[in-house]
Amino acid sequence: MTNESxxxxxxxxxxxxxxxxxxxxxLPKFNRYTICNLRGGIGKTSLTFNLSYLADDALIIDTCPQGNLSYFFDNNYVSSTSVTVNDLLMPYFVPGLGFATRAAKKISSTNACFSGKNNYFIxxxxxxxxxxxxxxxxxxQARTITGSTQQTVIDNILYSLKTEIDREMSETxxxxxxxxxxxxxxxxTHLAWHASDALIVPVRTDQQSINSLRLLIDTLTKPSSEFRKIMPSNGHTPKIQMVVITHCGWSTVAxxxxxxxxxxxxxxxxxxxxIRQNISNFTTDDPNNHIVILDDFLGSGRMSSAKSKPLELLNPGDAMTVNxxxxxxxxxxxxxxxELKFIHNSIW
Ligand SMILES: Nc1ncnc2c1ncn2[C@@H]1O[C@H](COP(=O)(O)OP(=O)(O)OP(=O)(O)O)[C@@H](O)[C@H]1O
Ligand SMILES: [Mg+2]
Structure with a gap:
């Protein structure tokens, strides 16, 4: 078959x-996913937020310093004094700092849409x-250490987020x-790749997003990339589970x-x-298994963001004034x- 067919x-x-x-x-199923692409505004946070509502018994981690996802889970996030993902990581980078404990909070305690769900966020x-x-x-610093401890120290740093997520998952x-x-x-993001089994990559329908997908695959694979330059002892490299094409539009012809x-x-x-050219980095060998289409959210997306409400809870005819x-x-x-349920069912 041709690419077109x-x-x-x-x-x-x-x-x-x-x-x-x-x-x-x-598709093969994994427990830990990172949602990423090296480009802004393409739908990473919206997708994470909506998938976190569909999942059960899930721990959601916001590693983006903008904190948009944290805000969706807790509208008072900016003034919150709770333990953050940064607090969990710092002791791995700054010698002498004590380790933080229990950062995960139940989402339903700050976002009523999640009531009845046993889901947590950091x-x-x-x-x-x-x-x-x-x-x-x-x-x-670690690279100046001589002997076999060097790799142990490097592993400790590269797996810092994974170690903390595993601990929080078992506690919750x-x-x-x-x-x-x-x-x-x-x-x-570097630490998130080492903390996850597979990646979910949103790509918006524009040229820059295609370039970012190429850049992401280069970062995953090229020996000189920032990811591959210093690796943990077991060489852990996540595969890509799916590319989610966001903001898709359809013909309006009758x-x-x-x-x-x-x-x-x-x-x-x-x-x-x-994807075809880089299929060895995906979790199966058929490119069509790894492309999922998501329509442009339009007004539903604006309302979902304004109310911190998952799309699953919106219905046709709902209306409000946003900005x-x-x-x-x-x-x-x-x-x-x-479409969102299809993604959910294809990852867990
Ligand atoms: N199909 C879609 N998937 C995801 N977002 C969509 C889609 N259609 C429209 N949108 C809108 O696009 C915007 C995407 O923003 P979002 O914050 O999720 O992107 P992001 O990749 O997390 O950005 P950043 O890199 O700044 O964190 C939102 O306003 C969302 O409502
Ligand atoms: Mg975001």
């Missing part, structure tokens, strides 16, 4: 996904902006972890239901080609809910 098969599948007729892709910290420098210093009895990241690799618009079609073809603009949820939210 393979992409057509993806759109065919999407009809079924949109109608809720397929439960999920038959909040971000704007100090994460300086983590890359602290981490680089700690690693270069969480069976799944989902890590939201910043658009930058250095620091917390009778053309579920026909992608030109931009969506063009970028999905480009993404498929990048003085009347915003409403249209019928397409039902399709988006099915």
């Amino acid at each position: 393979n992409v057509s098969a993806l759109f065919e599948r999407q009809f079924e996904v949109a109608d809720g007729n397929i439960s999920g892709l038959g 909040q971000s910290d704007n100090q994460l902006y300086v983590l890359p420098t602290q981490m680089a210093n700690a690693l270069s 009895k969480a069976t799944k972890a989902l890590i939201d990241t910043s658009p930058f690799f250095s620091g917390a 009778g053309a239901r579920n026909k992608p618009n030109q931009q969506t079609k063009m970028y999905i073809e480009a993404v498929r080609e990048v 003085r603009v009347r915003t409403s949820v249209n019928l397409s939210v039902n399709k988006i809910k099915n």
Whole structure:
């Protein structure tokens, strides 16, 4: 089959996904995922937030210094004095600092939408902006150590986030972890890759996002990359579970239901080609297993952000004023809910 006919098969599948007729892709399942791409504003946090609502017994970790996800979970996050992900990491970088304990908080205690859900989160910290420098210093110090302790110290640093997440998961009895990241690799994203089994990569339908996907794959694979330059002793490298194409749009021509618009079609073809060329970094050997389509959230996304409410809880006809603009949820939210459930069922 050509790339074009393979992409057509993806759109065919999407009809079924949109109608809720397929439960999920038959992919290998993992416990810990990092949601990342080296570009801002493409949907990492929105996807993490919505998947965290669909999951049960999950621990969600916000490693982005902007703290958008922490805000969704707790609108008083900025003034919160709770233990942050940065507090958990610092003792690994600054000798002599005592280890922090129990950072995870039940999401339902600060966001009523999550009531009845046994899900926890670890909040971000704007100090994460300086983590890359602290981490680089700690690693270069470690490299001056001679003998076999050098690798032990390096492993301790590279697995710092993993060690802390594992401990918090066992304390909260969480069976799944989902890590939201910043658009930058250095620091917390680097640690998140070592803390997870697989990556979920949102890619928006534009050229810069395709470039970021290439950059991400280069970072994962090239021996000279920041990720590969200093590795833990077991060489841990996460695979990519899926690329989620965000902000997809459909033809508005009468009778053309579920026909992608030109931009969506063009970028999905480009993404498929990048995946095909790098398939050994994915969790199966079929590129179509790793492309999932997510419609543009439009008004539903604005309302979900304004109310810190998962899309699953919005319904067609809901309306409110956001930033003085009347915003409403249209019928397409039902399709988006099915698309999100499809992603959920394909990862856990
Ligand atoms: N299909 C979609 N998937 C995700 N976000 C979408 C989609 N359609 C529209 N959006 C909107 O796009 C914006 C994405 O912002 P979001 O904060 O999730 O991106 P981000 O990648 O986390 O950004 P940053 O790198 O700054 O953290 C949100 O306003 C969201 O409502
Ligand atoms: Mg974000």
